[in-house]
Amino acid sequence: QDILTLCPFFPTDVYSQIKLEESDGGVKRPGEPFRLTCTVSGFSVTDYGVNWVRQPAGKSPQWMGVLWGGGSTDYNSALGGRISITREPAKSQVYLQVNSAGEADSAIYYCRNRQCDRKTE
DSSP: OOGGGSSOOOOTTTOTTOEEEEESOSOOOTTSOEEEEEEEESSOTTTSOEEEEEEOTTSOOEEEEEEOTTSOEEEOGGGTTOEEEEEEGGGTEEEEEEOSOOGGGOSEEEEEOOGGGOOOO
């Protein structure tokens, strides 16, 4: 079951104090790995999960994976184990690493969190 259907994302108009900002994007060379950074504010990455989602041009969004507050991860099996999500809590940052990037990885990438991603472990 697609994890996106399990619960809604934080509505930005309601939770305006919560901000997530992606960086390190741009043009990447095919076949090479790339890493994106998500810097968050308004919550701790050790309390709430952070999801990575991408949307290729003209296609529906694709959930990639989540790094839970407790430190465990879940990934979209369709991505074949080519991605990893890590974090640096002291910087309030979560990272997405994509290995062996190809044309299919061309997309807009987003980091998102949801209220029900809170998970204690």
